[in-house]
Amino acid sequence: MSEIREVRGLGQPLPAMDFAGSRVLVQGIAEPLGALYVPLMQRYGTSIVAGVSPAFGGTEAAGIPVFDLVEQAIEQVGAVDVAVLFVAPYTMLDAALEAMAAGIRQLVLVTEGIPPLDMVRLLREAESTETFVVGPSSPGIIIPDKILLGTHPPYCYQPGSVGIISRSGTLTSEVALELTRAGLGQSIAVGIGGDAIVGSSFQQWLQILEEDEQTEAIVLVGEIGGESEETAARYIAEAIEKPVVAYVAGITAPKGQQIGHAGAIISSRIARIGTEIGSVESKLAAFKRAKVPVADRPSKIPKLVMQALEKRC
Amino acid sequence: MDLLEYQAKELFRQQGIPVLPSQRIDRPTELKGLTIPFPVVLKSQVYTSARGKMGGIRFVENTIDAIAAAQAIFHLPIMGKYPKVLLAEAKYNAEREFYIAVALDSATRRPVLLGSQFGGVEVEAKLSKISQVVVTQEFSPYYARRLALKMGLEGKLLSAVTDIVEKMYRLFTERDLDLVEINPLAVSSNQELMALDGKIVVNDAAIGRQPELASLVATIPDQAVPHALTCSINLVEREGNIGVLCNGAGLTMATLDLLQKSKGKAANFVDLGGDYRHCCPPSVLQDRLKQAFDLITQEKSVKVVLVNILGGVASCLQVAEAIAGFLKWQSGQQVPFVVRLAGDQFHSARGLLAAMDVPVFESIDEAVLEAVKRSAAPATQSVSPPHGASQPAQTGNSPLILASA
Numbered sequence: 251m252s253e254i255r256e257v258r259g260l261g262q263p264l265p266a267m268d269f270a271g272s273r274v275l276v277q278g279i280a281e282p283l284g285a286l287y288v289p290l291m292q293r294y295g296t297s298i299v300a301g302v303s304p305a306f307g308g309t310e311a312a313g314i315p316v317f318d319l320v321e322q323a324i325e326q327v328g329a330v331d332v333a334v335l336f337v338a339p340y341t342m343l344d345a346a347l348e349a350m351a352a353g354i355r356q357l358v359l360v361t362e363g364i365p366p367l368d369m370v371r372l373l374r375e376a377e378s379t380e381t382f383v384v385g386p387s388s389p390g391i392i393i394p395d396k397i398l399l400g401t402h403p404p405y406c407y408q409p410g411s412v413g414i415i416s417r418s419g420t421l422t423s424e425v426a427l428e429l430t431r432a433g434l435g436q437s438i439a440v441g442i443g444g445d446a447i448v449g450s451s452f453q454q455w456l457q458i459l460e461e462d463e464q465t466e467a468i469v470l471v472g473e474i475g476g477e478s479e480e481t482a483a484r485y486i487a488e489a490i491e492k493p494v495v496a497y498v499a500g501i502t503a504p505k506g507q508q509i510g511h512a513g514a515i516i517s518s519r520i521a522r523i524g525t526e527i528g529s530v531e532s533k534l535a536a537f538k539r540a541k542v543p544v545a546d547r548p549s550k551i552p553k554l555v556m557q558a559l560e561k562r563c
Numbered sequence: 564m565d566l567l568e569y570q571a572k573e574l575f576r577q578q579g580i581p582v583l584p585s586q587r588i589d590r591p592t593e594l595k596g597l598t599i600p601f602p603v604v605l606k607s608q609v610y611t612s613a614r615g616k617m618g619g620i621r622f623v624e625n626t627i628d629a630i631a632a633a634q635a636i637f638h639l640p641i642m643g644k645y646p647k648v649l650l651a652e653a654k655y656n657a658e659r660e661f662y663i664a665v666a667l668d669s670a671t672r673r674p675v676l677l678g679s680q681f682g683g684v685e686v687e688a689k690l691s692k693i694s695q696v697v698v699t700q701e702f703s704p705y706y707a708r709r710l711a712l713k714m715g716l717e718g719k720l721l722s723a724v725t726d727i728v729e730k731m732y733r734l735f736t737e738r739d740l741d742l743v744e745i746n747p748l749a750v751s752s753n754q755e756l757m758a759l760d761g762k763i764v765v766n767d768a769a770i771g772r773q774p775e776l777a778s779l780v781a782t783i784p785d786q787a788v789p790h791a792l793t794c795s796i797n798l799v800e801r802e803g804n805i806g807v808l809c810n811g812a813g814l815t816m817a818t819l820d821l822l823q824k825s826k827g828k829a830a831n832f833v834d835l836g837g838d839y840r841h842c843c844p845p846s847v848l849q850d851r852l853k854q855a856f857d858l859i860t861q862e863k864s865v866k867v868v869l870v871n872i873l874g875g876v877a878s879c880l881q882v883a884e885a886i887a888g889f890l891k892w893q894s895g896q897q898v899p900f901v902v903r904l905a906g907d908q909f910h911s912a913r914g915l916l917a918a919m920d921v922p923v924f925e926s927i928d929e930a931v932l933e934a935v936k937r938s939a940a941p942a943t944q945s946v947s948p949p950h951g952a953s954q955p956a957q958t959g960n961s962p963l964i965l966a967s968a
Contacts, residue, residue, distance in 0.1 A: 283839060286876055338841050340772055360839045365739050365769035366667050373672050374700065387839065401838045403875040405906060418813025419837035420873045424927070427873075427905055444812055444837075446669045446741075473813055476669050500816035502823040547821055549928050 269438075270396040274298045275323060275330040275354065277345045278337035279316055280306040283360060287336065287401050288312050294398040300327045302345075320352040332356040334390065334399050339363040342386060346372050350379050358399045359385030359449070369447040376449065383449030389419045389441040402426075402439060410435015412555060413459040415452055416471035417444050417478070421499055424548050425471050432552030437464040444473075452482035460490050467493045467555050470542075474500035474530055483536035493558035496537050497545045501530045564765045567608045569650045570779055571743075571761035578734045580727055580745070582758050585652040591633035594626060594651065601625055602654045607636045607646040614641050615684065622654060655757055660747030661714075662693065663728060665735045667742075674698045674735065676710045676728055682747040702736070704729045723756050724748075738776055739769030796833055796851060798858045803828020805938045806859035806868040806898070808852070810835040818871045821927060827935035830865045833858065838875045848877045852885040853892075860898050867899050869934035871927060874906025883912035883923070890919055899937055903930035 274291075278284040279301025289312050292298060298314050300323040307318030317323035324330060333349040335342060335357060342364045346357055357376070364386045376383045384390060390400015394407040401419070406426040412434050416422040422441045429436060440455055442448050452470065459465045468490070472479035479498065486494050537544050543558065545551045566574075572582045584599050597603065607619030614620060619641050623629040633649055662682030668675040676696040694713035698706050707728035711721045731743045742764035749757045770777050805822060807829050809815040815834040822829055833855040835848070859868055872882045882904060890897065902923045904912055913923040924930040 281841070283841060290876065336839075336841075339768065361841050362837060362839050363768040363841065365766055365772070366741070367674075367736055367739055367766075367769070370667075370673060387837070389838065401875060403873070403906060406873075416813070418811060419839065420809075420811030420875070421813030421817055423873055423875075424814055424817065424905075446667060447672050448669075471813070473816060478669075481670065499813045499820060502820045503816060547824070547928065548817060549926065 269332065269356075269391055269399065270393050272297070272331035272356075272397060272399070273329070274399065275320065275333045275349075276301045276314070277303075277320065277333055277335045277349065278361075279303050279311045279314065280309075281336055281338065284336035285311065287360070288314070290401070290404070291334070291398045294392075294404055295395075296397050296399065299330060300324075320348045320354070324352055330354060332358065332399055334358045334360065335385075336360050339365070340368075343368040343372050346383070347375055350375055350381050355380065356382045357384070357449075358388065358390040359383065359443070360388060360390055360400055361385075362387040362445075364445065366445065366447040369445070369449075373447070373449060384440060385443040385449060387419075387445045388443035388448070389422060391438065391440045392436075393438050394436050400441070402441075406430060407439065408435040409437075411437050411464060411466040413437045413455075413462065413465040413468045414439035414471065415455040415459070415468065416441050417473050418471060418499065419444070421471060421473075421548075425469060425497065425551055428548050429469070429552055429555070432556075434552055434555055437462060437466075446476065452478050453485045456482065456485055456490050456494075460492055465492065467495065467559055469551055469555065470494055470496045472496060472498045472533060474498065474503055474533070477532075479533040480536040483533075483540040483542060486542055487540040493555075493562055494542050495545060495551060495554040495558055496542050497548060497551055498530065498533050498537075501534075564767055564770075564780060565610050566763040566765060566779070567610070567648065568606065568761060569608055569648065570782075571763040572650075572758070573779075574734060574738065574763060575745075575758055575761055578730045580730050580734075580758055581756060582761075583653045583655055585650055588633060588649040588651050589647075591630045591637065594629040594633055597626070597629070597651060599651060599653050601629075603629060604652045604654050605629065605632050605636055606650045606652065607639065607641060608648040608650055609641045609644050609646050611642045611644070613684070617641050619646070655749055655759060656751065657747065657749035657757070657759065658752050659750040660759075661724070661750060661756075662744075662746045663724070663731065663748050664742065664744040664746070665728070665731050665740075666744075668697065671697050671699075674702075674732070676706060676732070678710045678714045678724070678728070680714055680716070698732070702732055707732065719754050720750070723754070727756060727758075739766045739773055740764060741766045796835070796854050796858055798831055798833050798855075800831050800862070801829040803830050803938075804864050804866040805829050805934055806862065806865040807832035807871070808835065808855050808859060808868065809833075809871045810848075810873060811837040814871065814873060818869070818927065818931070821931045822869070822935065825931050825935045827931065827938055831859055831862050835872075849881055849885040849888075852882065853889050856886070856889045856893075860893070865898055867901060867934050867937040869901050869903075869930060871903045871930065872905075874904065878907040879904040879912035880908035880915065883915045886921065887915055887919055890921070901930055901934040901937060903927050 276298055280303035301311050301314045301316045302320050302323055303316055304318050306316045309316045333354045335345055337345045339361055389402050392398050392402040394409040403423050406423040408430045412429055419441055426439055442450055459468050543554045545554050569587050575582050602624050605621045607614050621632040623632050660683035662679040664677040666675055677693050679693040681692045696706055696710040707725045711724040716724055735743050744762040745758045747759050749759045765776055805827050809818050812834055835851055900921045916923050
């Protein structure tokens with residue numbers, strides 16, 4: 251498998267804190283998910299300067315001007331830093347290609363159910379344009395009290411110094427809520443998405459949080475299936491100085507049984523090769539080798555974070 | 564979702580991948596009208612790969628033998644499943660058996676071509692012999708040729724394998740597949756290739772734009788249509804006595820883990836999905852909750868329902884109203900609920916449900932313990948509420964032991 255591992259990742263991500271203060275464009279603003287989450291993002295202080303929804307050009311949504319085409323929006327409102335995409339699954343590829351063609355270099359794909367082969371094309375284009383892509387099937391990014399790029403429920407979060415990286419949606423919020431209740435605020439939280447093919451990886455976010463001055467500790471929320479936890483564990487051992495605490499969901503799931511997330515299948519889809527990869531045992535062993543403490547339930551995470559921070563001092 | 568062998572071969576045939584003449588058999592008597600000349604191979608159409616070792620593949624020389632063999636195969640469970648269909652196929656004399664596949668690799672986020680000269684039933688024991696080529700950019704036949712070379716092929720076989728890999732790749736992308744596998748790809752004495760067995764995994768998310776695959780899948784008996792297709796409520800059955808409802812895959816897995824840690828056993832569970840399904844945004848949460856409760860409580864073994872909803876746009880009160888509405892609508896014997904909520908209007912939600920004797924917790928751990936406690940308690944004899952906070956009457960003998968209190 252060594253050849254596979256050497257293929258380069260996505261374009262260079264920006265440091266985490268550059269997301270705060272971003273000028274944001276929302277694609278799919280007039281569609282059900284967009285209509286639901288745009289007001290939430292606005293109330294959180296996210297600066298949404300334009301929306302795009304084909305056939306809704308010339309209208310307004312939540313006081314935001316709506317355009318038919320991304321390039322048209324940029325012509326009118328000026329450059330944007332991030333596009334958040336709530337479009338229907340089968341139009342995601344087109345919408346993302348459109349955003350990249352218009353020069354937007356950071357995309358958050360929220361919608362669930364994007365065909366993986368569309369993601370292959372989308373990410374190929376993202377690599378050649380050095381575009382940073384989060385998701386799909388993702389709650390996006392939240393920097394507490396600064397910006398919401400996605401669907402994270404704000405009540406779970408408070409500003410602080412713990413970074414959360416997760417493959418889940420509601421479980422990310424659950425972990426944030428546990429930390430918040432224990433008095434541990436968050437510097438940033440991101441859901442990279444639960445699908446088999448996603449844009450930004452655990453490693454990229456580990457690197458961002460390692461460099462982020464606000465972040466003192468990192469919580470990595472994984473789940474069974476795939477091998478992103480194993481890869482992340484190796485990366486932590488090699489490159490991450492800040493303390494990391496992990497949690498893995500699905501440890502009691504029967505083998506081969508898929509719960510929702512397309513990526514959460516223990517047996518590898520690649521023709522049953524390496525069936526031990528993706529199992530609970532494999533992930534827990536990888537974290538143990540990397541000396542990353544693993545919480546056995548979400549409510550244990552705050553204690554492990556505090557212990558890790560104390561140990562460091 | 565997996566296709567059965569005969570369906571995969573139909574797609575191979577359409578794509579120009581060589582397959583043997585074959586006939587689908589729904590009943591043993593259909594073998595009287597067999598159009599393929601004997602000798603014939605009868606193959607059980609099940610999803611398990613190791614069917615040959617279990618007697619699911621038989622060679623027959625004449626009609627009488629064929630009918631007897633078909634009857635035997637129809638009555639032979641493979642990993643607990645009986646075949647609904649058999650495939651009758653011409654016999655082929657393979658000199659060698661190759662392995663070829665096209666799959667998605669989540670590490671590189673690219674399709675990957677896989678091939679080996681050592682295919683057949685032992686392929687898994689020879690994993691190190693499988694060559695790989697990642698399709699990093701737009702596909703072109705040279706990727707397939709690269710695989711054939713890596714497999715150690717040359718001359719006529721190199722061209723023939725390249726051609727088949729190319730066709731498999733086209734099939735893979737045109738039909739939005741997760742996996743196309745030919746094992747074995749038989750090589751005859753005159754170096755001709757034949758796909759003797761095939762496996763295709765259809766991508767659930769893409770099936771909505773693959774109408775032909777959707778109708779093919781619909782013809783599979785007992786095959787559940789993937790929920791991405793309809794956004795319908797998907798209930799998963801287990802062996803225990805606690806019904807579980809959560810929102811989001813990660814939270815569902817975490818809740819089931821906690822339940823098991825506390826020695827509780829799920830009877831079934833529903834994951835309502837995260838907050839970003841295009842076809843069912845949180846605005847329709849209340850309707851979906853009612854449907855899910857209905858499904859969960861239809862299972863007679865469910866002694867308690869554990870609800871764990873972490874609210875996003877939907878408030879705790881909206882969830883509580885859906886629960887209250889369901890409990891009022893559900894007359895007679897009621898299954899008690901234990902509820903964990905987080906989000907806006909938590910206290911109003913708790914107040915509303917407290918009036919119906921439904922305990923509401925802020926912490927998952929506490930809700931899980933309470934659900935396990937109630938699932939282990941002896942069955943209540945009362946035919947209507949109250950249940951909830953008051954201790955149920957200690958009447959029946961519970962087979963379960965109180966795990967934790």
